[in-house]
Amino acid sequence: MAGVKSGPNPREAAISRVAAGASIEDTAQHFNIPPERLRRWVGTAATPGDGASQRRRGKQATIIDLAEHTGLSKSVVSRALRGQYGVSADAQARVQAAVEELGYVFNAAAQNLSAHRTNTIGVLVRDASAPFYGEMQSALQKRGSSLAQRVFITSGALDNHDERRALEDLIALRVDGLIVCSGRLPLEEVKRFSSKFPVVVAGRPDVDPLVDSVFGDEDEGARRLAEHLMSLGHRRVAVLQPPDQVSPILHRRTGIMEGYLRDGGVDVIVITTTSPQDVGRTVSRLDESVTAVMCPNDRYAVAVLVGLKDSPGRLAVTGFDGVGGISNSLIDLTTWKQPIERVGSAAVDRLMQLVRQRDAAVVHLAIPGQMHVGRTTQAL
Incomplete structure (x- = not known):
């Protein structure tokens, strides 16, 4: 599977499989390891107290052992292990240290597996090299780690078939849920x-x-950017629009921009484009009556600015996403800043709710972003 960042080691995966009810023989054959070795692993998987002596006794650590070791209550330890709210950073760190010291990790996996839980999240990220997806990946991993969840990530510019396979491969790793x-x-x-x-x-x-979703409020962003251009007096505006088959998100986003402009009485010229690389020359040849260009994202906007390098300021230019320092003082692009950190955090939180309550009602959460007015838009 392309781009998987992390995964369980064979020993942990094998013990977890046995804990879920698989036989020693079948599991040994599945992982291509000797059955006797697997029996030894299973007998020493969880080791409370002093590591060496507890392994000899073969006693499994319990949540009570963790509570005694950390000096915390059983309920606090339980919440920390489950990644629930109400646990301080210090308590979370103490529990994690005790888990590692007492060898509780496999026992915890066994308990979770009895309820079909492994404390793992599978994440499919479209292309981590793109600023938006790169920041989203970081936000998802950060929030998952803060909730004591292991996060398995697959990323890369994959086609639809490969992305389906990637999701299937993540499920094969026994993740509790998926974030797409x-x-x-x-x-x-x-x-x-x-x-x-x-x-x-x-x-x-x-x-x-049928599908839960968490996203930035793109309708609000498209509206605010369109209203900004109209307030500056722009009445003939070009909108760069990727085809739906190239990017459904960008196609929808620019369609909303177009709609708000037309509702405001603006003459709109829609330019179909498949990549940022082909827009610079096209925009530089626009009729002089066109005074502004709305772009599907910041990468397109930068490509437009490069295409206008011989006539800077001729067109007002807007972007969308606000990632990768694009709104800093050097470029100062007028753009809509997506709430990526909040979207990533809320997506992980929602997934944890679904894991705990599979029959929960479907939720769609639109999180507001922030308008950044830069120097790439000017009044007529």
Whole structure:
């Protein structure tokens, strides 16, 4: 599987499989390890107290052992292990240290597996090299780690077939749920997984009755940017629009921009484009009556600015996303800053709720972003 960042080691995976009810023989054959070795592993998987002496006794650590070791109450330890709210950073760190010292990790996995829990999250990220997806990946991993969840990530510019395989591979790693952060994988494909598995779509404004989603409020962003240009007197505006088959998200986003402009009485020229590389020359040849360009994201906006390098300031230019320092003083692009950190955090929180309560009602959460007015838009 391309781009998987981390995963369980063979020993942990084998012990977890046995804890879930598989036989020693079948598990040994599955992982291609000697059965006697696996029996030794299972007998020493969880080791409370002094590591060496407890391994000899073969006694398994319990949540009571963790509570006694940390000086915390059993309920606090339980909440820390489950990644629930109300646990201080200090208490979380003490519990994690005790888990490692007492060898509780496999016992915890066994307990969770009895309730179909492994404390792992699978994440599909479209392309971590793109600023938006890179920041989203960091936000998802940060929040997952803060909740004592292992986060397995697969990323890369994959086609739809590869992304489906990537999700299947993540499920094979016994993750508790999936977060899908891809603008290309059709929602119908996502629904194949959400019908039988906890799934949250992150960073993509899908509102479907069968799939939970968390995303930045793109309608608000498109409206605010369009209103900003209209307030500056721009009445003939070009909108760069990728085809739906290239990027459903960007196609929808620019369609909303177009709609708000037309509702405001603006003459709109829609320019179909498949990548930022092909827009610079096209925009530089626009009729002089066009005074502004709305771009589907910041990468397109930068490409437009490069294309206008011989006539800077001729066109007002807006972007979308506000990632990668694009709104800093050097470029100072007028853009809509997506709430990526909040979206990533909320997506993980929602997935944890679905893991605990599989029959919870579907939720769609639109999180507001922030307008940044830079020097790339000017009044007529």
